[in-house]
Amino acid sequence: MILQISLDGNDIKLTLKDGRKRVDELSWNDEYTLSEKLLPNIDDLLRKNKVSKNKIEKVTTKISKTSGVTSARIVRTVAAAWKISLELYKR
Numbered sequence: 001m002i003l004q005i006s007l008d009g010n011d012i013k014l015t016l017k018d019g020r021k022r023v024d025e026l027s028w029n030d031e032y033t034l035s036e037k038l039l040p041n042i043d044d045l046l047r048k049n050k051v052s053k054n055k056i057e058k059v060t061t062k063i064s065k066t067s068g069v070t071s072a073r074i075v076r077t078v079a080a081a082w083k084i085s086l087e088l089y090k091r
Contacts, residue, residue, distance in 0.1 A: 002016075007061070014045050016046070059078070
């Protein structure tokens, strides 16, 4: 499974994919509380679809040029942390 985090200005979209097939999406508009809402919304999307966090093999990001610097850093940091946790989990 792949989790894609898309950021377009203040529009955030989480997409859960199984290969190329889109399983589910969760989107919202947020300007100031992305850091507080991103991880809980990822948990909600996974729980709703009964997908374990261990089943997420990859987290990708899609960030538009109109997105704020801080929001882009938050999204990239979450994706990077997930990648590190996957590498540690494989050991």
